[in-house]
Amino acid sequence: MATYEYVAKTVAGEEVTGRMQADGHAAVVRALDERNLFPVKVAEQAEEGTGGLRGGRVGAKDLSVLYGQLSDLLGAGVPAMRALETLSRASANKRLAALVRSILADVTAGQSLADAMAQEAEVFKTLHVAMVRAGEQGGFLEEVLANLSAFLERQDELRNKVLGAMIYPMMVLMVGVVVATGLLVFLVPQFKTFFEGLTVPWPTRLMFAVSDVVVGVWPLMLLGVVVGAGAAWGFVRSDRGSALWDALRLKIPVVGRILRMVAITRFCRILGMMLVGGVPLLDALTIAKDATGSQALSRSIGEATENVRAGETLADPLGASGFFPLEVLEMIAVAEESNQLEKTLLKIADTVERRANRQVDLGVRLIEPFILILLAAGIGTFAVALIYPIFSMAGSLQ
Numbered sequence: 001m002a003t004y005e006y007v008a009k010t011v012a013g014e015e016v017t018g019r020m021q022a023d024g025h026a027a028v029v030r031a032l033d034e035r036n037l038f039p040v041k042v043a044e045q046a047e048e049g050t051g052g053l054r055g056g057r058v059g060a061k062d063l064s065v066l067y068g069q070l071s072d073l074l075g076a077g078v079p080a081m082r083a084l085e086t087l088s089r090a091s092a093n094k095r096l097a098a099l100v101r102s103i104l105a106d107v108t109a110g111q112s113l114a115d116a117m118a119q120e121a122e123v124f125k126t127l128h129v130a131m132v133r134a135g136e137q138g139g140f141l142e143e144v145l146a147n148l149s150a151f152l153e154r155q156d157e158l159r160n161k162v163l164g165a166m167i168y169p170m171m172v173l174m175v176g177v178v179v180a181t182g183l184l185v186f187l188v189p190q191f192k193t194f195f196e197g198l199t200v201p202w203p204t205r206l207m208f209a210v211s212d213v214v215v216g217v218w219p220l221m222l223l224g225v226v227v228g229a230g231a232a233w234g235f236v237r238s239d240r241g242s243a244l245w246d247a248l249r250l251k252i253p254v255v256g257r258i259l260r261m262v263a264i265t266r267f268c269r270i271l272g273m274m275l276v277g278g279v280p281l282l283d284a285l286t287i288a289k290d291a292t293g294s295q296a297l298s299r300s301i302g303e304a305t306e307n308v309r310a311g312e313t314l315a316d317p318l319g320a321s322g323f324f325p326l327e328v329l330e331m332i333a334v335a336e337e338s339n340q341l342e343k344t345l346l347k348i349a350d351t352v353e354r355r356a357n358r359q360v361d362l363g364v365r366l367i368e369p370f371i372l373i374l375l376a377a378g379i380g381t382f383a384v385a386l387i388y389p390i391f392s393m394a395g396s397l398q
Helices: 025-034 048-053 060-075 080-090 094-108 113-118 126-138 141-194 202-237 239-249 255-276 281-289 295-309 315-321 326-338 341-397
Strands: 002-009 015-022 038-044
Touching: 002 025, 015 094, 025 038, 060 080, 060 094, 060 141, 080 094, 094 113, 113 126, 126 141, 126 255, 126 281, 141 202, 141 255, 141 341, 202 239, 202 341, 239 255, 239 295, 255 281, 255 295, 255 341, 281 295, 295 315, 315 326, 326 341
Parallel strands: none
Antiparallel strands: 002 015, 002 038
């Protein structure tokens, strides 16, 4: 199925342009005729876009802006096709603009917005498509798009906050490793020559042995690091390795607690947004469990979904998983009894997100002194191993 650009006129003589996916030139003409449009020009679109724009990246921030702008236009009464055409021209991201044009062509051909988005699964996730479909069916599409925009913005802010907070500690650690390697390769061998023939304490002997290993076999060590990192990455990417790593990282002190809180925030916010958007509970649970970012939590939510399907409450099976704090479970249980689950879930997401932000700040504050302590210990080790024998020699001479 190719994409065709067309120029047509309405019954009133107004000129209309657009794009449409069809099996051929005749199919485009028939589709235009069914919409009471008289084709003036129909031409197949060149494959300019896909090959040149495939390397572009559409991030969460780009989608957040797109959903927010589309919500504003629809809320102002702008027709969907005209709003999509406007956004395709206004988007600064070339790949996103091409995707919007493709969606516009599909919508023009008679597809729903959700079905058009579903054809671009790499960019528009299942969660986005399901919520847009619910908004289209329920008549509140602009509210759904606004909620999606706010959700993606919060998610992007949290990710950037974590990455930004880790830059300084990781830079300090990298500098420390480079300096220590330089000392072992260039400085320690000179001290070894200076102390040759003398009896030195065991810290100095250990330092000399480590230096010999680093100087003598550093190409093999570098190769081992590269091969080990590649093997570890391949194992983590496998199904078994991914499940094992997911289970282990949730048990890491401080970091594991933050990851659990982030996963719970995603689950509660997504489930609440979908319930507000009119998605049935079972369908919303099925989609929300895959958006948590944790396989272990996803499996627990999947088991809870089956219990809900059997007529049980949601809070009890979630509590059996061991991931959810007691206060969160109590709020969910009370919300189920009062039929206010969607509003309560959004409140829980806001509360847990604030706690996660505080935990991130605390974790960063703990990481920085920990790395500084490691650097101080390394400097102290070098000082004891290299300077102590000199003082011993001076004492012997006196």
